[in-house]
Amino acid sequence: MEIIFNALFKIDIQAPAAEQLAMPDGNNDLRSYIVELLDKIIADPDKKGFVFQSETTETRRLIDDIIAVNDNDYYSYSVHALDIANRLHRKEVDSDNRNNLDVDLLKGIAVISLVKFENNTQKVIISKADYNEFLDVLSYTKRQGFPIKKKIYKAFVADINETGDITKVAVYDTNSVFTVYWYRDFLELQQVHTDEYNTEKVFNIIETKILTPIKKISKRDYIELWNATVRYFRIKPEFALENFVEEIITSHVPFDPKVDVREWAEKTRKQFGKTDFDSKFNIAANKISKRFKNSISLTPQIDLNLKDGIKDLKGTIQRYQEDNGNKWVMIKSEDGFEYFNDTEIMNNE
Structure with missing residues (x-):
C-alpha cells in the first residue's frame, strides 16, 4: 500500500469550521497511528455495503475531484479534502442541533487519504477517529487523546479501479450501531441491503454452510453451536462477523477432537467474502424466528x-x-x- 495523499483535520462542533493540521514529517507516533488506522480500516471485515443516493451528490462530486487530481498536485488534494472536512463539520453541527443522536459527538480527527496498490487500484478513505478522555498518571489531570489498542472510528472506503471509476463503497463504524448522520447526512449514502435481508441470508448461510457440516462430524458440537447461534441472533441487537466468530465459534470447546474451531472460524469468514450480504448489520430477529427451532x-x-x-x-x-x-x-x-x-x-x- 502506497499513501498518495494524507490530510489531517480537527473536527470540533464548538469551532466555526474544520481545522487542517500539519502532517508531521518523518516517523513519529502520530504518523504511525494514522498508518495503523488505515491498515485496520482496509482489513476490517465488519463492513456494510452502501451506494450513493445519486451520482450528483456533493460528497460524490468531492470524491471524484480527489480521484481526478494528478498524483503530484498536493495543493489540489488539500483543497478538495478541506471541502470534505468542512462538510463533515457542518453535518455534525446540524446533527447536534437536531439532538437526535444516540451517541455524543466527540472531538476527533478526520483523516482523508488516497492510497494506491500494486495492481494500480486505489482507495479513497475518509475516517474520523474519536478522542477518549483519560487520567494522566503523572499530573492526575484529565486529558484527551486517541486510544492506541482499541481504535474508535467511523470510516468510508471507495474502491477505485484502474480507469478511475468507483466500483464499490463501504462504511465502517466501531459503534454498536451505524451512526445515521455519518452515512446518510454526511456521505449521502443509502444501504444496499436491509437488516431483514441480511439477517435472513446470514443465518441461512451459517446454518447450512457451517453448522450442518459440523453435524456430520459431531452431533454434540453441532447442537451446542446451533443453540449458541440461535441465542446470538435472538439476544444481540447487532451482528458483526468478527464478534460472532470469536464469541460463538472460537470460544467453543469441542467435544470431538475432529472439530477444529480455528478451521471452522476461517470457513465462516470465507463465506462472507463470496456472498451478497453485509458482515455487520442490525439483527431483525422477527424475520427468522421460525428458524429458531x-x-x-x-x-x-x-x-x-x-x-x-x-x-x-x-x-x-x-x-x-x-x-x-x-x-x-x-x-x-x-x-x-x-x-x-x-x-x-x-x-x-
Missing part, C-alpha cells in the same frame, strides 16, 4: 423439539449411559416432572 429424534415415537435457544443447555439437557449400555437423555423440567414415573438409574453410580 430444531427437532431431534429420540426414538421412533418421540422427538425432542427445541423451540428456541436455551440459556443453559448443558444444565438443562444431559445424556447418561448405564453400565449395561442403556443410553438416556435427561431433561431438567419442572412442568414435565409430574407426567412420568421415578427412575433409579442415578442409583447405579
Whole structure:
C-alpha cells in the first residue's frame, strides 16, 4: 500500500469550521497511528455495503475531484479534502442541533487519504477517529487523546479501479450501531441491503454452510453451536462477523477432537467474502424466528423439539449411559416432572 495523499483535520462542533493540521514529517507516533488506522480500516471485515443516493451528490462530486487530481498536485488534494472536512463539520453541527443522536459527538480527527496498490487500484478513505478522555498518571489531570489498542472510528472506503471509476463503497463504524448522520447526512449514502435481508441470508448461510457440516462430524458440537447461534441472533441487537466468530465459534470447546474451531472460524469468514450480504448489520430477529427451532429424534415415537435457544443447555439437557449400555437423555423440567414415573438409574453410580 502506497499513501498518495494524507490530510489531517480537527473536527470540533464548538469551532466555526474544520481545522487542517500539519502532517508531521518523518516517523513519529502520530504518523504511525494514522498508518495503523488505515491498515485496520482496509482489513476490517465488519463492513456494510452502501451506494450513493445519486451520482450528483456533493460528497460524490468531492470524491471524484480527489480521484481526478494528478498524483503530484498536493495543493489540489488539500483543497478538495478541506471541502470534505468542512462538510463533515457542518453535518455534525446540524446533527447536534437536531439532538437526535444516540451517541455524543466527540472531538476527533478526520483523516482523508488516497492510497494506491500494486495492481494500480486505489482507495479513497475518509475516517474520523474519536478522542477518549483519560487520567494522566503523572499530573492526575484529565486529558484527551486517541486510544492506541482499541481504535474508535467511523470510516468510508471507495474502491477505485484502474480507469478511475468507483466500483464499490463501504462504511465502517466501531459503534454498536451505524451512526445515521455519518452515512446518510454526511456521505449521502443509502444501504444496499436491509437488516431483514441480511439477517435472513446470514443465518441461512451459517446454518447450512457451517453448522450442518459440523453435524456430520459431531452431533454434540453441532447442537451446542446451533443453540449458541440461535441465542446470538435472538439476544444481540447487532451482528458483526468478527464478534460472532470469536464469541460463538472460537470460544467453543469441542467435544470431538475432529472439530477444529480455528478451521471452522476461517470457513465462516470465507463465506462472507463470496456472498451478497453485509458482515455487520442490525439483527431483525422477527424475520427468522421460525428458524429458531430444531427437532431431534429420540426414538421412533418421540422427538425432542427445541423451540428456541436455551440459556443453559448443558444444565438443562444431559445424556447418561448405564453400565449395561442403556443410553438416556435427561431433561431438567419442572412442568414435565409430574407426567412420568421415578427412575433409579442415578442409583447405579
